[in-house]
Amino acid sequence: MNRRVNPRAKLTTAQAARYLGLSQRQMERMRGDGSGPTWFKAGDAINSPCMYEISDLDMWVRTQKAK
Template sequence: MSPEILDTAAAAAYVGLSKPTLERFRLTGGGPAFAKLSPGNRGAVRYRRADLDAWVASKLIRSTSQVAA
């Protein structure tokens, strides 16, 4: 696997989340973009490192007052 393409475990480690948290974001939305490479519930999912970086960058805040309640 290319170092630019990560599976769920590697992507979760890269952004500092647990694997279940990243999986939950896939179901509920709000997480990083991902690619579903095969059909079904157990289909292969991959993340591009650039998409993970962009997602983290989109979460930057400058003060705690910016955090949604």
């Protein structure tokens, strides 16, 4: 059975970290200094989670290989 992941699927920081093989803390640091993948807030509240689209994570990985 061929299961495809929706590239527009949204992941939390913890899920994105697992997807990339990084720690959640490393994801938070990269988000803070602007060196990580594109992310967005899933709402207007101060405690709304930061989310990542799988396609953005994959694109970020490709850019890291070029360095």
